[in-house]
Amino acid sequence: MGNAGDARVGNADDDKHADDDKHADDGEHAGLSIGEVADATGLSVHALRFFEREALFLRPIPRTGGGRRVYAPADVEWLALCNRLRASGMPIAELKRFAGLVRSGPGNEAERLALLQEHERAVRARIADLDASLEIIHGKVVAYEKHVREGTAAGVWAPAPSR
Amino acid sequence: MGNAGDARVGNADDDKHADDDKHADDGEHAGLSIGEVADATGLSVHALRFFEREALFLRPIPRTGGGRRVYAPADVEWLALCNRLRASGMPIAELKRFAGLVRSGPGNEAERLALLQEHERAVRARIADLDASLEIIHGKVVAYEKHVREGTAAGVWAPAPSR
DNA sequence: CTAGAACCTAGACTGCGATCTAGATCAAGC
DNA sequence: GCTTGATCTAGATCGCAGTCTAGGTTCTAG
Numbered sequence: 337m338g339n340a341g342d343a344r345v346g347n348a349d350d351d352k353h354a355d356d357d358k359h360a361d362d363g364e365h366a367g368l369s370i371g372e373v374a375d376a377t378g379l380s381v382h383a384l385r386f387f388e389r390e391a392l393f394l395r396p397i398p399r400t401g402g403g404r405r406v407y408a409p410a411d412v413e414w415l416a417l418c419n420r421l422r423a424s425g426m427p428i429a430e431l432k433r434f435a436g437l438v439r440s441g442p443g444n445e446a447e448r449l450a451l452l453q454e455h456e457r458a459v460r461a462r463i464a465d466l467d468a469s470l471e472i473i474h475g476k477v478v479a480y481e482k483h484v485r486e487g488t489a490a491g492v493w494a495p496a497p498s499r
Numbered sequence: 500m501g502n503a504g505d506a507r508v509g510n511a512d513d514d515k516h517a518d519d520d521k522h523a524d525d526g527e528h529a530g531l532s533i534g535e536v537a538d539a540t541g542l543s544v545h546a547l548r549f550f551e552r553e554a555l556f557l558r559p560i561p562r563t564g565g566g567r568r569v570y571a572p573a574d575v576e577w578l579a580l581c582n583r584l585r586a587s588g589m590p591i592a593e594l595k596r597f598a599g600l601v602r603s604g605p606g607n608e609a610e611r612l613a614l615l616q617e618h619e620r621a622v623r624a625r626i627a628d629l630d631a632s633l634e635i636i637h638g639k640v641v642a643y644e645k646h647v648r649e650g651t652a653a654g655v656w657a658p659a660p661s662r
Numbered sequence: 663c664t665a666g667a668a669c670c671t672a673g674a675c676t677g678c679g680a681t682c683t684a685g686a687t688c689a690a691g692c
Numbered sequence: 693g694c695t696t697g698a699t700c701t702a703g704a705t706c707g708c709a710g711t712c713t714a715g716g717t718t719c720t721a722g
Binding site: 532533534544548565566567568 | 698699700701
């Protein structure tokens with residue numbers, strides 16, 4: 337116990353929520369239903385089943401006798417990382433590849449590293465791009481503010497551009 | 500002429516490319532074909548026709564006798580702004596609304612301003628979100644680098660998470 | 663025991679934003 | 693005149709990432 341697959345590789349921000357036992361449910365604080373995981377991660381139950389079909393988990397999610405999924409806290413941690421990767425633009429296909437690497441155990445850390453580095457690069461590029469767009473948009477906003485405030489027609493604002 | 504509708508509202512970075520006449524084509528440096536505009540904007544000819552169907556231009560694009568579209572430089576400038584707005588996540592529907600406002604001429608500048616301000620806010624939020632994700636991802640990268648470099652097993656990297 | 667909530671599967675559907683196809687027309691060079 | 697390439701229209705198709713439906717099963721509370 338205690339190792340969360342990869343979801344917490346060496347991060348110092350672990351270890352602090354080990355068992356806060358928020359539900360005061362049953363004795364065992366683990367064993368989450370799909371609905372609980374949905375609440376905890378912000379993903380819909382549909383999305384969670386979809387993720388499973390897509391093999392985005394680090395393990396086959398076990399079931400109860402009745403066939404219901406039983407998640408562990410580590411799954412939720414992994415999903416939190418998935419959310420971050422997705423939110424930063426990683427396509428499902430690449431996330432799937434990453435999950436596959438982690439799932440197949442030690443020995444491919446360099447490959448995982450390369451994948452993450454590439455993604456980091458992509459995210460930085462995306463941010464730089466957004467910054468560039470932002471500058472232009474902000475310029476527009478400033479110009480419009482001036483225009484609206486002062487009534488200056490610093491341009492003719494014609495419906496049809498020139499010629 | 501010389502007013503580019505809105506595509507350059509008061510921005511100081513205009514006026515500098517007025518007619519660089521890059522093609523050394525015919526005497527008139529304006530009057531671009533759809534292919535030229537595609538090259539100039541990075542949009543596909545399909546996308547340009549799609550944009551037109553969606554009423555994203557500031558005017559009806561005129562045609563030659565033979566039915567071909569004839570774009571003006573101002574159209575290209577407008578498309579450059581569109582590209583920035585799209586690249587920063589503005590949906591087509593909102594871009595269409597903005598184009599409609601500009602197209603309907605003066606009198607709604609406050610509305611345009613509000614739209615742009617809202618978009619600027621959204622872009623800043625998106626950047627902040629990406630920054631947050633980046634921090635986490637970078638943390639992973641650092642941890643993996645350390646792991647790969649030092650062989651430290653700071654976590655068990657098990658295929659199946661805990662329990 | 664029964665009602666209702668939560669869950670199950672397989673598969674169809676959605677929205678966005680293009681992108682591509684078919685079949686025709688136009689324009690330029692030889 | 694003919695070929696070649698760019699363009700035209702209308703409409704079909706695509707990829708992504710879920711989202712939803714239908715038709716059932718399981719669990720929990722009263």
